[in-house]
Amino acid sequence: xxxxNLKCKECGAEYELGASYFCEQCFGPLEVRYDHxxxxxxxxxxxxxxxxxxxxxxxxxxxxxxxxxxxxEPGLTPLLRTDRLAERLGVDAEIWIKNDAANxxxxxxxxxxxxxxxxAQELGFRTVACASTGNxxxxxxxxxxxxxxxxxxxxxxxxxxxxxxxxxVYGTNLVxxxxxxDDVNRLCTQLAETHPWAFVNVNLRPYYAEGSKTLAFETVxxxxxxxxxxxxxxxxxxxxxxxxxxxxxEWLDLGLVEGEQPAFNGAQAEGCSPVATAxxxxxxxxxxxxxxxxAKSLAIGDPAxxxxxxxxxxxxxxxxxxxxxxxxxxxxxxLAETTGIFTETAGGVTIAVLRKxxxxxxxxxxxxxxxxxxxxxxxxxxxxxxTFSMHEIDPxxxxxxxxxxxxxxxx
Amino acid sequence: xxxxxxxxxQLRAATGxxxxxxxxxxxxxxxxxxxxxxxxxxxxxxxxxxxxRRFVNVYVSGEDIRFQQGLETAINEGDEVxxxxxxxxx
Numbered sequence: 001x002x003x004x005n006l007k008c009k010e011c012g013a014e015y016e017l018g019a020s021y022f023c024e025q026c027f028g029p030l031e032v033r034y035d036h037x038x039x040x041x042x043x044x045x046x047x048x049x050x051x052x053x054x055x056x057x058x059x060x061x062x063x064x065x066x067x068x069x070x071x072x073e074p075g076l077t078p079l080l081r082t083d084r085l086a087e088r089l090g091v092d093a094e095i096w097i098k099n100d101a102a103n104x105x106x107x108x109x110x111x112x113x114x115x116x117x118x119x120a121q122e123l124g125f126r127t128v129a130c131a132s133t134g135n136x137x138x139x140x141x142x143x144x145x146x147x148x149x150x151x152x153x154x155x156x157x158x159x160x161x162x163x164x165x166x167x168x169v170y171g172t173n174l175v176x177x178x179x180x181x182d183d184v185n186r187l188c189t190q191l192a193e194t195h196p197w198a199f200v201n202v203n204l205r206p207y208y209a210e211g212s213k214t215l216a217f218e219t220v221x222x223x224x225x226x227x228x229x230x231x232x233x234x235x236x237x238x239x240x241x242x243x244x245x246x247x248x249x250e251w252l253d254l255g256l257v258e259g260e261q262p263a264f265n266g267a268q269a270e271g272c273s274p275v276a277t278a279x280x281x282x283x284x285x286x287x288x289x290x291x292x293x294x295a296k297s298l299a300i301g302d303p304a305x306x307x308x309x310x311x312x313x314x315x316x317x318x319x320x321x322x323x324x325x326x327x328x329x330x331x332x333x334x335l336a337e338t339t340g341i342f343t344e345t346a347g348g349v350t351i352a353v354l355r356k357x358x359x360x361x362x363x364x365x366x367x368x369x370x371x372x373x374x375x376x377x378x379x380x381x382x383x384x385x386x387t388f389s390m391h392e393i394d395p396x397x398x399x400x401x402x403x404x405x406x407x408x409x410x411x
Numbered sequence: 412x413x414x415x416x417x418x419x420x421q422l423r424a425a426t427g428x429x430x431x432x433x434x435x436x437x438x439x440x441x442x443x444x445x446x447x448x449x450x451x452x453x454x455x456x457x458x459x460x461x462x463x464r465r466f467v468n469v470y471v472s473g474e475d476i477r478f479q480q481g482l483e484t485a486i487n488e489g490d491e492v493x494x495x496x497x498x499x500x501x
Contacts, residue, residue, distance in 0.1 A: 010466065022496035024421045025456055027466040029498035131500055185500035186470065190493075193420045202499040237501020285465045288477050302475070304498045307465060 003063045006030040006206055009308070017063070019123055019203040029304065030206045032063045041255040048221065055111055055214040061250060062214075063207050068118035071146045074110035075214055077102040079222040079370070085338040089358035096228065096370045098219060099341055105142045105166070106376035107135035107297075107344075108240065112211035113200055117143045119207040120198035126150060127197045131188035133181050133236065133297045134163030135375050140200060141170035152197065154184050160296060162379045180291060182302045205239075205304075212240045216247025219370055220257050227252075227259045229367035232354050234346045234374055235266040235275045235320065236298040238305030244372075245312045262370075264313050266320035267353035269293035269345075273322035275306045279313055280320075286310070294325045294383050295345040297375060319362075323352035329383055331355065335373070342377030350374075412437055414486050416446050417493045418453075425452040439469060440482035442492050457494065468497040 006015040010028025021030055044060060051057030052067075055075035059067040078099045086095040103110040113136065120128050129152040130140045137153040144151035153167055157176030168174045177184045192202040200208045220227060227248060235241050245264060251257045268276045271293025274286040286306035291299035303309070313320050323331070331351035336342050343351070354371050357363050377384065393399040416432045418425075426432060432449065436442035447454040457467050462482070469476045470493045476484045486492065 020421070022421070022466065022498045024424075026459075027456070027464050027496050027498070029466065181500070182475070183473075186468075186473070186475075186495065189495050189499045192499075199499075201501060205499060239501045288475060290478075300501055302468070302497065302500075304466075304500050 002035055002065060004033045004035045007033045019125075019198060021203050021205045032206050032210055034061070034063075036250075036254055039254055044254070044256060045225070048217075055114060055211065058214050058217045061217065061247075062115055063119065063210055064122070068122075070114055070118060072104045072110070072114065072143055074103040074114050076218060079219060080339065082339045085335070088334065088338050089355060089363070091358045091363045092365045093230075093363040094366070094368045095354070095363075096223075096368060097335070097339055097341060098215065098370055098372050100215065100372060100374050101341070101343060101347075101376035105135070105138040106379065107139065108212070108215060108372070108374040109135040109139040110143070111214050112136075112208045112239075113139040113143045115211035116198070116200035116204045116208035117147055117149070119204055120149070120200070121147060123198065125196075125198035127152065127195075129188065129191070129195075129197045129199045130154065130201050131181070131185045131199070132201075133299055134159050134167075134379065135297050136201065137163065137167040137172075137174070138379075141167045141172035141174075144172065145170040154188055154191075156181055156184055156296075160380050160382065162381060166379065181300055182288070185300075185302070209239045209243050212243035213247030213250070215240070215372065216244045217251065220248070220251060223368065223370075225257055226368075227257055228262045228370040230263040230265060230318070230363070230369045232265045232267060232350055232357070232369065232371040234298055234350050234372065235268050235303070235306075235309055236300045236346075237303045238266075238275055238307075238309030240372075240374070241266055242305050242308045242312055245316070261316045264316045264318035265353060265357060266309055266313055266318070267350045268320065268322045269295040269298055269328060269349050270322045270324050271295070272299045272301060274301060275303055275309050276320040276322040278306060278310050284310065293328075293345075294380075295328055295349050296380075297344060297346045298349060321353045321356050323349055323356065327352040327355075329387060332377065332383060333387060336377070341373060343373045344375040344377050344380040345383050346375050347373040347377070348383065412486055412488050412490070414442050414488075414490045414492055416442055417491060419494060419496065421496075422453060422456060422494075425456070426450045436486065438480075438482065438486060439471060439476055439484045439492060442486060443469075443482070466497045468495045469493070470495065
């Protein structure tokens with residue numbers, strides 16, 4: 001049982017385990033390949049359950065030969081069944097929320113970064129870097145600080161202030177690029193050629209992406225070693241979406257869980273919906289877009305794994321929907337009011353798509369639906385501005401009573 | 412028009428180590444054809460059935476050609492045509 005090599009997802013060409021990410025023959029993405037022959041499923045489960053309280057409990061399925069030390073270990077975030085949300089949606093499906101805001105830097109990016117930085121250290125890099133829409137910036141800056149590595153974090157300069165502040169605090173080199181995320185990404189692809197750095201989502205991307213599988217593993221474990229019937233996940237580059245699928249598939253193939261792949265529903269914002277558009281049009285490539293949405297963490301106009309996300313949604317009988325900025329704000333509020341979980345705009349996109357599915361009658365009676373909340377509401381506070389009003393009163397009983405005279409207050 | 416085509420590091424074995432190739436052409440397709448004429452190995456890696464492979468991005472002076480006229484995108488004297496892998500980011 002070990003990590004074997006890198007393999008091109010397009011043409012199958014194989015490469016050694018190093019800092020490379022695309023196929024020199026056809027430009028296809030490289031993916032980590034494992035040799036799990038001889039794996040005993042029962043023993044693998046025991047090893048997991050005896051493991052750490054985070055993603056490294058799944059180290060046997062990650063691209064390392066041992067279990068990396070990690071001062072900021074992410075993972076084992078809550079998976080909560082929410083009947084109040086199901087009721088508001090008017091469905092009798094089981095609605096589960098995987099709250100991945102409960103990670104060290106409050107987004108699912110801690111998972112992928114933990115894996116990428118452990119790999120960067122193994123490969124001997126001293127400096128790590130990334131192209132980010134914000135959450136990744138937070139995670140890279142924090143994990144680099146914890147590991148004692150130098151870091152460079154590249155973001156669009158018009159990012160939400162909360163995400164800039166929550167990155168700079170870790171002492172990183174924060175670089176605001178005057179352009180959109182796709183410009184930042186192109187620049188980092190070029191910088192990765194000229195600088196001997198570990199760009200977590202460029203030259204280390206095959207390893208980085210593996211971190212998202214841990215969300216699938218946790219879901220299965222937390223459901224009592226069962227698969228959900230349907231998942232709803234946001235799509236930016238499409239990496240999380242496709243790796244959730246790969247995580248479920250690996251465990252199906254290895255006998256750690258039985259059943260079949262859940263139906264995969266992807267969630268995008270209308271203002272940046274290249275993957276939803278490709279799905280609707282039946283294309284096998286995504287036509288790039290210039291993003292214009294409040295869901296900045298999903299604002300990738302040229303999604304690297306878009307074609308694979310489309311393929312996986314089709315194959316599993318799911319779909320990919322896009323929602324408006326107004327629906328995103330309502331999604332944030334709906335989740336907050338029914339579960340007490342405050343999510344960022346990406347989570348608003350996910351909940352808004354969940355609502356669309358409910359309205360279309362696509363959430364079947366009794367099915368287990370897991371919606372992935374990938375980030376924290378405090379990072380995108382502007383999205384909730386003016387969605388409610390505050391009562392302002394003098395510090396007196398009269399003032400309070402006058403303010404609420406017209407309103408029935410329950411005991 | 413004379414333009415510079417920038418070759419990614421991983422493909423430079425096919426250009427004898429050259430990072431940049433100077434070619435003539437009035438649009439992106441012509442410039443790439445001129446590169447392939449000089450370095451035949453590159454054609455199959457970058458294109459398939461006459462179009463760009465789906466994980467290849469091409470930029471003219473920083474602008475993705477898919478926002479312009481694709482391989483027909485006109486190029487001007489001194490433009491830089493950059494070939495990059497599309498599988499980064501996210």
